[in-house]
Amino acid sequence: xxxxxxxxxxxxxxxxxxxxxxxxxxxxxxxxxxxxxxxxxxxxxxxxxxxxxxxxxxxxxxxxxxxxxxxxxxxxxxxxxxxxxxxxxxxxxxxxxxxxxxxxxxxxxxxxxxxxxxxxxxxxxxxxxxxxxxxxxxxxxxxxxxxxxxxxxxxxxxxxxxxxxxxxxxxxxxxxxxxxxxxxxxxxxxxxxxxxxxxxxxxxxxxxxxxxxxxxxxxxxxxxxxxxxxxxxxxxxxxxxxxxxxxxxxxxxxxxxxxxxxxxxxxxxxxxxxxxxxxxxxxxxxxxxxxxxx
Numbered sequence: 605x606x607x608x609x610x611x612x613x614x615x616x617x618x619x620x621x622x623x624x625x626x627x628x629x630x631x632x633x634x635x636x637x638x639x640x641x642x643x644x645x646x647x648x649x650x651x652x653x654x655x656x657x658x659x660x661x662x663x664x665x666x667x668x669x670x671x672x673x674x675x676x677x678x679x680x681x682x683x684x685x686x687x688x689x690x691x692x693x694x695x696x697x698x699x700x701x702x703x704x705x706x707x708x709x710x711x712x713x714x715x716x717x718x719x720x721x722x723x724x725x726x727x728x729x730x731x732x733x734x735x736x737x738x739x740x741x742x743x744x745x746x747x748x749x750x751x752x753x754x755x756x757x758x759x760x761x762x763x764x765x766x767x768x769x770x771x772x773x774x775x776x777x778x779x780x781x782x783x784x785x786x787x788x789x790x791x792x793x794x795x796x797x798x799x800x801x802x803x804x805x806x807x808x809x810x811x812x813x814x815x816x817x818x819x820x821x822x823x824x825x826x827x828x829x830x831x832x833x834x835x836x837x838x839x840x841x842x843x844x845x846x847x848x849x850x851x852x853x854x855x856x857x858x859x860x861x862x863x864x865x866x867x868x869x870x871x872x873x874x875x876x877x878x879x880x881x882x883x884x885x886x887x888x889x890x891x892x893x894x895x896x897x898x
Contacts, residue, residue: 609648616703619649625658626755633855635845643872650707651717655753667726668818685721688769688827691807701805709803710765710831715882719829721753722746732820743782746828761834762795762887767803772810772824796889833887839880
């Protein structure tokens with residue numbers, strides 16, 4: 605990453621990162637690994653889309669009726685997101701959004717570059733013939749925490765920016781009506797310094813699915829990338845787990861044995877604490893800060 609950011613300084617560097625989930629764990633040392641990785645890549649990545657396995661497990665169980673999801677099931681869901689984000693490079697549409705535009709519209713400050721990803725509709729192939737959802741329905745389901753790819757609650761945070769990437773049978777008029785309806789909802793709050801908040805992309809190519817897979821072929825879909833202060837919940841959980849282990853210096857000797865220094869742990873943790881603070885600060889209203897300054 606470091607070499608890429610030096611050699612290709614002007615290019616957008618987007619990252620898809622699988623982060624540890626709150627309950628489901630695959631390795632004991634994952635809090636260490638994720639915090640060290642985030643600290644190292646923070647300066648070199650322009651936009652990092654976070655995904656956690658537990659959120660996707662839950663979507664598979666709830667929406668696709670898969671009792672025991674495998675990594676294949678999870679990967680097929682993630683591939684729909686990656687496909688939606690890169691669709692504008694590959695297909696034509698009414699409002700195409702290129703990769704640089706994500707960064708421009710989603711990242712208000714260089715460090716606040718971790719959008720929350722939501723995808724709808726996620727319907728099992730068995731139910732496909734009973735449900736064909738309208739633009740308004742898929743748009744509002746993007747704001748449901750149950751469709752998010754990271755476990756956190758946006759109702760506890762504020763949105764800084766939202767990028768809605770529609771695919772398939774979608775016209776701008778329907779999108780405008782759907783977004784106007786979203787703006788009237790009290791539960792969806794934007795920071796006061798970003799009044800407009802929505803960026804829209806429309807691509808005419810409907811999403812494709814793996815033949816015989818668990819996802820239904822749908823006429824229209826939307827992938828929402830939203831920069832919300834609620835994602836700080838994910839950092840807080842990770843930091844807490846890191847602290848519990850690092851207080852006892854558990855497993856640290858393995859890292860030191862591989863050539864790392866113990867100081868790197870403290871440095872990475874401080875950086876993540878600063879990131880949490882950054883999110884807290886961008887979520888505070890402007891007038892509160894003015895009052896504090898007087």
